[in-house]
Amino acid sequence: MQPEPSAAPRHRTVEAPAGRLHLVEQGSGPLVLLVHGFPESWYSWRHQLPALASAGYRAVAIDVRGYGRSSKPAETDAYRMLDLVADNVAVVRALGEESAVIVGHDWGSNIASASALLHPEVFTAVALLSVPYAPPGGPRPTDVFGRIGGPEQEFYVSYFQEPGRAEAEIEPDVRGWLAGFYAALSADTMPAPNEPDPHFVARGGGRLRDRFPTKALPAWLSEDDLDVYAGEFERTGTTGALNRYRTMDRDWEDLAPYRGAPIQQPSLFIGGALDASTTWMSDAIDAYPTTLPGLAASHLLDGCGHWIQQERPDEVNRLLTDWLATLQG
Template sequence: MPQQPAAPPALDVIHRLVPSPAGRVHLVEQGSGPLVLLVHGFPESWYSWRHQLPVLAAAGYRAVAVDVRGYGRSSRPEGADAYRMRELVEDAAAVVRALGEESAVVVGHDWGSGIAAHSALLRPDVFRAAGLLSVPYAPPGGPRPSDLFAELGGGDAEFYVSYFQEPGRAEAEIEPDVRGWLAGFYAALSADTMPAPDAPDPHFVSRGGTLRDRFPGGRLPGWLGAGDLDVYAGEFERTGMTGALNRYRALDRDWEDLAGHAGAPVRQPSLFIGGALDASTVWMSDAVKAFPDTLPGLVSSHILDGCGHWVQQERPEDVNRLLTEWLAALPAAD
């Protein structure tokens, strides 16, 4: 069962805007000590780390959760090319510099997991360790992403990543009812509300339909109170969805940009936490099995039974314990 209250917690945090290559990054900070940079995924914000910020601060860390480029109060440049992985890595490095630090541990969930892993890969001078939640590290290389995701569909269905590719298409589904769409999306990937195994898979869109057609109806997941949903919906109602969706639209550019790093491992100390019921973890089980080669510095890997995709929100006590234990075992920052 979810381990958090239904109401948003009261956070004694500092909000900042710091310069980045795109203009600015909005971040939320709590505590002092070694820097731990927290990077969210889709469709979230800094707020997805609300349960980790106070715990990390109490454990003696400077916990900083960002709004990724395209989200919240961070800059939202136009065009999908501005959302390539290299750009997001440089945003992360810019936050470390702007906070007056030389290095950081980076922890990410969902797309943030990819940003964390590639930050460690591309900027080992800045990022001394990487924690990955939900999405395991898979080195650059392999087939062109758009070709791969097109194959995952079929005659009667389209994979959601392919559905997100055409500018304006997903926006037309989501933006007329952001709050309702988010509620359904969060529920579809949560352990206590996801569709039954024999129901249509919510990661696919029926031809001529919408992603929302396959979302479960009814109650919110236990980890998501009405106030939490208001926070998320309020941000996307203000910003629109294009900045968030552009990350998906930059995948082929990443494939080109990172070709020189094909097969490259992340060597820094690392951590993986996934949900046993999370499609991101289950579908990428081969990537988890490859960790001895792809994450040679892996300290520990954990699959949480009965947990869906939103691991740090569905199971905050478990994630907080695993994070703080891992952080405490890392070599001290130089």
């Protein structure tokens, strides 16, 4: 028997350690919490909300603290991973639930994996999109990123970590910057292998946007979609979103007790074959038998870039709903 067509998505805010968190929910049934990455919002799950609702789930997409209509604490330290995990637990409780399946993309993948690692009693399964799971540990992140790129260019994470620097590039033209950033990591518009890599800036005053494509939007992104994203960041600024990059060393310290820890719950990974996140972190994917012992499957979608649930919504929806069905027995 097929579920009844789902009702329209509902916007609401709930109390959380961040102050308040804005979320959009659709459907009823077991709770599936959707966590976005940078530079996005709940809207990046617009294709998944109705699909999950139609499959019999209560799908909830949040604006992560610092984004959209959620609270934006002023202190950089307020964006540490432990606080984002606490927000996710608070959302589950505020919705009257005891547990949820958590799904994350990009930074949301890291947030989802940390949530599952720290609170397995709440997050009973985890699906990770684009960014593979790598257990806590290893060298200090800032030291690692500082060595990437060499004398001529600087890695984008190091660029984002300096307060105010990326804001000065992005905020005078939020819409144009977002269009270029989305295009740079999309399969149909990303630079060719022989062109300058958009994950780096030239040292000595370079900008990320100097390496962005400028001719066309990727096929998955309409002008109206871009207006939604740009409108949110034009209203809120980008500091809250960028602060996630500025707390990585603090996360490394906070999560030290979990060094090397696997995630035991049922899990799923979906990545894009053309996404730098999956090629750079291929060793993490190879380690899944150890780090994700409950992994059902690891999918790399051919010809797909970074914005996976928007570039390939039908395929991602099918993989998610098929996996979720196995969790229901």
